Amino acid sequence: MLETSSQSQKRTRSEFERQLHRLEQDSLRMGALVENSFLLAHAALFERNLESATRIESQDKQVDQIYRQIEMDCISLIALQSPVARDLRLLSALMQLIRDIERIGDYAENLGDIAIKLFPYPPSPYLGELQVMSNRCRAMLAMSLEALANLDENIGLQIKAKDDAVDEDYKQIYNLLSSQRLFGEPMEPVMLMVLAIHHLERMADHATNVGQRVAYIVTGKLG
Numbered sequence: 001m002l003e004t005s006s007q008s009q010k011r012t013r014s015e016f017e018r019q020l021h022r023l024e025q026d027s028l029r030m031g032a033l034v035e036n037s038f039l040l041a042h043a044a045l046f047e048r049n050l051e052s053a054t055r056i057e058s059q060d061k062q063v064d065q066i067y068r069q070i071e072m073d074c075i076s077l078i079a080l081q082s083p084v085a086r087d088l089r090l091l092s093a094l095m096q097l098i099r100d101i102e103r104i105g106d107y108a109e110n111l112g113d114i115a116i117k118l119f120p121y122p123p124s125p126y127l128g129e130l131q132v133m134s135n136r137c138r139a140m141l142a143m144s145l146e147a148l149a150n151l152d153e154n155i156g157l158q159i160k161a162k163d164d165a166v167d168e169d170y171k172q173i174y175n176l177l178s179s180q181r182l183f184g185e186p187m188e189p190v191m192l193m194v195l196a197i198h199h200l201e202r203m204a205d206h207a208t209n210v211g212q213r214v215a216y217i218v219t220g221k222l223g
Contacts, residue, residue, distance in 0.1 A: 020091075023074065035142065041056060053116050121189045152218075
């Protein structure tokens with residue numbers, strides 16, 4: 001029995017939806033790896049667990065591999081399937097938000113490197129403040145992945161308020177570090193701490209972007 005045009009369209013649509021679902025799942029798998037990299041960096045910084053820091057690089061390579069595959073698959077679907085407006089919105093936003101997630105993974109790897117370089121020095125007197133900032137960023141990443149998993153625009157948009165708190169953390173810790181008197185002590189630990197708060201602040205920005213891109217997928221509205 002020959003397949004009708006309507007049946008063919010339904011079959012094509014069904015296959016397209018399966019591919020979209022796979023892309024969403026791949027994006028979440030990538031996000032879970034990045035979240036774990038962040039946990040490893042956190043342990044390296046605040047528990048002085050250098051073994052955790054050494055595990056981040058191999059995970060980051062997995063993240064990069066998944067990122068490239070998702071990007072190619074999105075481009076292929078856009079080129080071959082001529083998706084309707086909402087699907088095109090999903091694909092274009094996915095391509096952007098996986099870049100945000102990938103960058104968070106890069107910053108987690110950088111934090112691991114900082115932990116290794118800080119290890120020979122006594123703990124910074126401002127490590128507690130840095131840990132508070134890191135915890136806020138980890139919560140933001142978790143929220144952004146929850147928003148993506150559920151396509152929940154409300155959670156996605158709530159992340160921006162959390163970002164304001166991270167920005168305040170950045171200013172506070174930067175002021176503390178810049179006013180520190182060293183009296184012959186090495187500058188490297190202070191410079192590494194400044195780098196750490198910079199990386200955390202950028203991670204928070206990218207988590208905010210993910211949340212806003214999820215809201216865009218759902219509502220079609222920017223900002």
